Amino acid sequence: MLTLTANAAQAIRDLTASAPEPERSGIRISSEGDTANALTLSLATAPEPTDEVVENEGARVYLDPVAASVLDDKSLDAGSDDQGGVSFLVTDQGL
Template sequence: MLTVTENARTAVGTLAEQAGVPAEGGLRIAQSADQPGNFELALVPAPQPEDQVVDEQGQTHVFVDSEAAIALATLELDAQPSTEGPGFVLSPQHD
């Protein structure tokens, strides 16, 4: 299952709060319909029924659509600050 770093949790929480996303909402990662092999990230008010909830323990929710879950299973979501806001990065999980 996709893992989420503390940096990513903080970035998602900040973005969700700024956007007025409800507490049960969060960041959703899905396969890109326009560009196969790429992923789309969006703030959503709640997960879709088939979504995998990645970060249930934290206050920040990250959801992965069922099609993307397989491709993301061995990856880690991290966030790096920039002047335009946080940049999200997917990389191999650390053991």
């Protein structure tokens, strides 16, 4: 299962704090079509019916079935640039 670093959890909480329903909001990672050639990240107010939900420190990530399979042994990290922009990085767990 995808894990979240403390940095990723904080970034997700920051992104969803002003959402209409912050207690249910999170980020959603989904596939483009039926393959894992491209994954997209978006803000979501709730999971889709088939999504896997990963929650850590109050941060929620919703994964569609393809994304859940691709990211099963991965970790999501986050950082910010000098202008405050957030970027996410997927790494192998344990690195």
